[in-house]
Amino acid sequence: MNQMTEMKQPPRSLCSLPPEGALSGFGRPGATEIKPLTRKDFESDQDVRWCPGCGDYALLAQVQKLLPTLGIPREQFAFISGIGCSSRFPYYMETYGMHSIHGRAPAIASGLKLARPELSVWVVSGDGDSLAIGGNHFIHAMRRNIGLKIILLNNRIYGLTKGQYSPTSEFGKKTKTTPLGSIDRPFSPVSVALGAGATFVARTVDSDHPHLLDTLKRAAEHPGTAFVEVLQNCIVFNDGAYNALADRETRDDARLLLQHGQPMRFGKDGNRGIRMRGFEPEVVTVGEGGVTEADLVVHDESAANGGLAFFLSQFAAPLPVPLGVFRAVEAPVYEQLSTGLADDARAKRGQGTLEKLFNSGDTWTIG
C-alpha cells in the first residue's frame, strides 16, 4: 500500500481549480518565472499555407498579438481544431495544439479542459466544421458552459474541398454542388449558440483588426464557453462575401457596432438607429419624423433573458450586421462544477483507496 499512500493528495488538476493559466505545479523547476512574452513567441516554425489574402491570416495575427497580453505562460495554452482551412490554425501557433478530425474539436477540447482545468483551451473552427458535421459537439459545449474559447471562422463556403455550399451559405447560392442554386436555408451561428444557451456570444469581422482583437480579449476573459463568430473572407471561393463590412466607404452603414448600455446607433453620420416596432426591428433616423435617441433600443449584453441577443442575431438585410458582444452573462462553469463534485465527494468520503473500494459491498471469507 506504500505507493497508494503517496497519492493521498490527488493531482491538483482534478481536485481544485487554480485560475485558468495558473501554473499547475507539474512543470519543470523554474516554470514559475513568467518572462514577458511577445507576439513572436507564439509563432511556430511552420510556413503558413493559407491562400494569400485569406481572412484566416488576420485571426492568426490578432491571436498572436493577444496571447502575450493575457499573463498566461505560453505552455498553458492549447489550441484544438477540427478539419477545414481554419483548422490548420494550431500548426502555426507555438503552443500546445491538436489538429483533429472533422467537427470533433469541441469534444476533444472538452476532455482536455475537464482533465486539465488550469489550461487555457481554444477551439478554432469553421462553418462546416462547427455547424454541419460537428453541430452536435458545438451546441453541447455551449449548453454545458465549459471553459473553452471557440472561434468560428465563417466564410459561408467550403474552402478546403474547393467550393461547396455550407450551412451558412445564402439560399439560392450557386456553388459546385448547387449549380442551380442552393435550396438549403442558412442559419446564423450566433442564433445557434444562443439557442444552445451560450453565456458569451460575439461576432466580429476579419477586416477590422482592432475590433477583432477587442472581441477576442473579451472572449479570453470570459469564464465558461466563449463563442466568437469571425466573418471571414475566402478569397478563392467566396471572395467579397463581406465586402460591405470591409470597405471603409460602406461599412458604417452596413454594420451595427454593439456597445453595452448604449442605444443602437450606426451609419456614416451615426444618426441611424434601431427601433422596435412590436417585436420587429426597424431602421430609423434620429432627428427625422420626431425620432429621438430615447426611441432606440439600448443594448444590454448582460440581460438575464437572451431575447435581445437572439433578436439581434436574426438581423438580415436591409438591417445592418450587428458586430460585438451579443451576450455576456455569468453562469456556473462546467469544469468548476465537475471539480466541485469531486471535492465534495472527497470531503464526504475521504480520498478513495483501492483497499476500501475492493472490499466494499457484500464480501465473504473462505478458509
Added chain:
Amino acid sequence: MNTQTMTVDEPRVVGGMQKTRPIEEIKSVVIRFVGDSGDGMQLTGNEFSKSVARAGHDFATHPDYPSEIRAPTGTLFGVSGYQIQFSSGQVFTSGDAPDVLVAMNPAALKTNLPDLRHGGMIIANAGAFNKANLQKAGYQSNPLDDGTLTDFRLYTIDISDLTTQALKDSGIAKKEIGRCKNYYALGLMLYLYSRPIEDEEQNIRAKFAKKPEIAEANVIALRAGYAYAESTEMFVSTYHVRAADIKPGRYRSITGNHAAALGFAAASELAKVPLFLGSYPITPATDILQELSALKHFNITTFQAEDEIAGICSAIGAAYGGVLGLTTTSGPGMALKTEAQGLAVMLELPLVITNVQRGGPSTGLPTKVEQSDLLQAVYGRNGECPIPVIASRSPADCFDCAIEAFRIAVKYMTPVIFLSDGGIGNAAEPWRIPDPATLPPLEVKFRTDPEGFQPYARDEHLARAWVRPGTPGMEHRVGGLEKHYLTGNISHDPINHERMVKIRAAKVAGIAKDIPPLQIEGPQGGDLLIVGWGSTYGSIVQAREQAEAAGKSVAHVHLRHLNPLPADLGEILARYKTVLVPELNLGQLSKLLRERYLRDVTLMSKVQGKMFKVSEIYDRILELC
C-alpha cells in the same frame, strides 16, 4: 442436479418442534428465476447468488432480460430471467439446462420450459396462471393442471395470493404488496437449499433503508415464503450443496462490468495518473460508466458525452492532457468511434476503448451475447491502422484485462481495444479480492526535458514520449495528418508516409514479445486443441474436463491477446492434429488464425445470442477425437 451423492435424515428444529425432513446432498444445481420484467427476477437471482456465495459455493450467473424496460405484463417478450449455477466444485458457466425453474407467470413458463432439464423441478406461481395471462402466453389450457407437465416435478404455489395474505395488515398499498412476491419466492428457495434467511433480512433492511415500511413488508414476504416451504412439507426433501473447495481469501460477487470499473480505477491508482472516462450510455456497457461515476472521490472524472463520438474524442483530449483516457461502448457505438480511433493511432496517445459486445449488426440484439466485433476491432478502420486488442474470459477477468489494457496503452503509447461482452458484462461470479499492494505497478513517464525533444522520436518499444501540456519549452502540435517521423510536422513525403505506416504496424506487432507464454490445459500436443477467446472460456473448460474424464486427449488454450497474437501460438497450433475454434460468430478468430498461420482450423459457430452449452462443445469434441 447432478451427482446426487447421498440422502441423509437430519433433524430440523422448527418452532420448537422437531421435524424430520430428508436433506439430499447434491454437487451442483442450476436454478432459473423467470417472470415479467417488472417482477424483480434479477433482484431475486442476485440475492440468491449472494446467499449461496456466503455459504462458500462457487457460482456463475447469467441474467437474460429483454431490451424493453418493462414490456406489457404477461407477454412472452416481456419475460426476464436470471440463471445461477452453484456448486461444491468449480463453476465456469451458469449451466446448460436448469434443474429448477421458478416461473412467476405463464409466459415465463412457456418461454423457458424448453430449456428445463428432463425431470426437473418447476415452482410455479399458480396465482398468475389466470385466464388473461394464459391467453397472453398462448396457452389453450392451464399447463399446471392439464397434465402436460407430468415429465417434471411440479410445485404450484399461489405466490401472489400468499404474499397478499401475509401482508394484508402491513398497511402498504396493494401495488406495493404485489411487488413483494419476489421476496416470497426467494424465501421458498432459500429454504429449499438450506440457506438461512437472517442475512437476507439484513440485506433487505439495508437496501430499503429509506423506505422502512417497504423493507418490513419484504422481510415479512421473505419469512412467509420460507415458513410456507418449511411448514407445508410440500417439498419432499431439501437440498444441501457442500461448500466448494475454493482458494482461501476474501471474496465478493462481481459482474464483468463492475470488475472492469474496478480495474480501471486500479490502473489509475497504480499509475498514479488520473482517469478520465468519456462515454455515452449504451446497453450492455452502461454499468461501467455508472460505476465509475460513483467514484469521484478517486482521481476519476466521468463525462457523459453528447454522443459516442464525443465519448471517445473527449477521452482523446484528456489523454493529450496527460491522464488515462477511457471510453466504453458496445457494437453500434464502436462503429461511431471508428474515425476517432484512427486519430488516436496517429496521435500515438494512450487510450483504452472498451467494447462490451452484443448481438449485431446495427442495433441487433442489445441485451444478448455475441463475439462478432473481433474483426471490427482488429481491422475496422480506414488506412493501415493497427490497434492492439485484448479480450476478457470471465466476469472477474475483466478486472485484470482493464489493467492490462492500460499497461499496453501507456507503455506503447497507443489506443487499445478491450473486448468484453454482454455475457460476462452482466454475469456474476465470485472474485477473490486482491491485496492492492500485490498488484503490479504501472509505470508512466512524462517527458519534461525539452533538450533534444522531438515529438515523434521513439524509445526501444517504438513508443513516443508523453508530454503534458503545461510543460514549458515543449510546446508541440499533433494531428491526424501524416507527420514527419521525428518532428511530427505535417509531411506528405511518400517515403516518410511508408516509414510511418510501417513504424505504427511494427510498434503494435512488437507487443507480442510482451505477452506471457500461453497456458495449455491438457496435453501439450496430440489430437485436439481447442482455441477460444472471450466468454466461451467457461463452457470450453468444463467441456474439456468432461472429455478428459471420458478418456479423450484434448487440450485448451484461451487467448487474451488477439492483436497481436501471442508469439508462441503458431508453434502450439502445429502440435495438434485438429484445432477447434468455438466462437459466438461466423468464424472471426478462425479467419485470423488461418490467415496468420496458414493452417486450417475447425470452426464451431453459434450466433443465437446465447452462450455455448457445455454439452454442445463436449459433443463436438467427441466427434473430433
